[in-house]
Amino acid sequence: MAKILNILSWVVLLLGMALLMGFSSEKKGQQSYSDLQISIDQPVQSRFVTKENIRTMFSNLGYGVENQNINDIDIRQLEVLLSNKPSISKANVYRTISGNVMIQVKEREPIIRIYNRFGESFYLDRKGSLMPLSNQYSARVLVANGEINIPYSTVYVLEDLEERINRIFRKSNTSAVQNTGLIQQLKVDQEELPGANQLKELFQLASFIDENPFWRAQISQIYVNANGDFELTPRVGGHSILFGSSAELEEKFEKLMTFYKKGLSRTGWNEYSVINLKYKNQVVCTKR
Numbered sequence: 369m370a371k372i373l374n375i376l377s378w379v380v381l382l383l384g385m386a387l388l389m390g391f392s393s394e395k396k397g398q399q400s401y402s403d404l405q406i407s408i409d410q411p412v413q414s415r416f417v418t419k420e421n422i423r424t425m426f427s428n429l430g431y432g433v434e435n436q437n438i439n440d441i442d443i444r445q446l447e448v449l450l451s452n453k454p455s456i457s458k459a460n461v462y463r464t465i466s467g468n469v470m471i472q473v474k475e476r477e478p479i480i481r482i483y484n485r486f487g488e489s490f491y492l493d494r495k496g497s498l499m500p501l502s503n504q505y506s507a508r509v510l511v512a513n514g515e516i517n518i519p520y521s522t523v524y525v526l527e528d529l530e531e532r533i534n535r536i537f538r539k540s541n542t543s544a545v546q547n548t549g550l551i552q553q554l555k556v557d558q559e560e561l562p563g564a565n566q567l568k569e570l571f572q573l574a575s576f577i578d579e580n581p582f583w584r585a586q587i588s589q590i591y592v593n594a595n596g597d598f599e600l601t602p603r604v605g606g607h608s609i610l611f612g613s614s615a616e617l618e619e620k621f622e623k624l625m626t627f628y629k630k631g632l633s634r635t636g637w638n639e640y641s642v643i644n645l646k647y648k649n650q651v652v653c654t655k656r
Contacts (some may be wrong), residue, residue, distance in 0.1 A: 384609055401436040401613040402467030410475035415505040416455035417475050422557045425449065431469075438467050444469065449561075451518040452580035457493075480590075483513040483516045484563075494578070496545030496571050510574055514592035514599075518563030518570075545571040566596075568615040573598060576617050583621065597646070605637035608655075612646035627651045 404426055426432055431441050443461045451475055458474040468632045478491035491499035491507065504644050526544035526639035548568040573590060579582045589601035593607075600609035611620060623645055631651075633640070642654040 383638075399465070399467050401432060401441060401469065402594060404432060404469050406482040407470075407472045408475060409473070411477050414475060414477070414507065416502050416507075417453070417473060418504075422450070422471060422473070422605045426469075426471075431527075431549065438463055441469055454498075468519070478509050479578040480510045480512055480570065481507065482516060482518065482570065483511065484518050485514075485521070486519055486578045490520055490523065492523075492545070492571055492574065493543075494575075496543035496575075498527050498544050510577060510587065510590065512570055512574070512590040512592070513596055514593050516563070516566065516570070518567045522561050522563050523567065526564065546599065566592075567637070569598075572614045572617065576621070580621075582625075597649050600656070605632070606642045607643050610642055610644040610646060616648075619648075623649075623651050 378534040387612050387649055404423065406422050408417055408419065410417065426427055427444070429442075429445070431446075441463070443463060445458050446461045446469075450456055450461070450471070456473050457476040460470075462470050464470060469571075476493045476497070476499055478493050481489060482492065482560075483489045489501060491509070492500070493499045523544045526547045531548040545568055548564045570590065577587050586602050586604060587600050587609075588603050591599040591601065598611040598613070602609065602610050609624065624643065627643065639655065640653040641656050644652040644654070646652075
């Protein structure tokens, strides 16, 4: 008898749980939309992506109306649309049991703006990926101009290289700059990708400058002269810095820092018109 009662107790318990789960599921299916909550991970003062932009997109899709069922809001659609925006690197969208739609996005961060000789302009972000200009915000970042032979189409093709080679050898989420190495590896026709190597050099130089607080504050511009050499424009000092190529980056900047500390500290920051770092183990200066 005790055994039968024990079994009946378990049956009643299981039935109760099933009823509660069914009730909870039915209630969830009838849950009305309550609120949209947005979180944006972005650099200070950046406005490539705003909460107003996201709310407008949400509303234009027909979401957020009064008494709308929360399940009628397509979470996957929202994630795809947000992820495809050029200023967003990652988007996460989900619902809560209280009827809220939560949107979390991470903004991409440009480190250099390139003005090529074809009259085109675009950013590269920290990962070396193409970041088109925005009509609502301009980032205050390092600028590169001059004889830059990198058509916008080259960067676009490099971004899309994974599909052109059927994703062979390519790691997921690589950038345009990382894909320049695949040009030689897979013998892609370089005539279709003019300026690819120059793109890689510019990004290497920009990344080094961006990662060092002093050089990020000091260097404002990279100019590519007629010989293809990089010339750096400092914010402090009336000189230009003839850098040459991006080869031996660390050594060149170490030489420049030593010269700043031991040379310009004695002569003054406006003594020279050009500081030449192209030659190994020496700094050649041109006086005014």
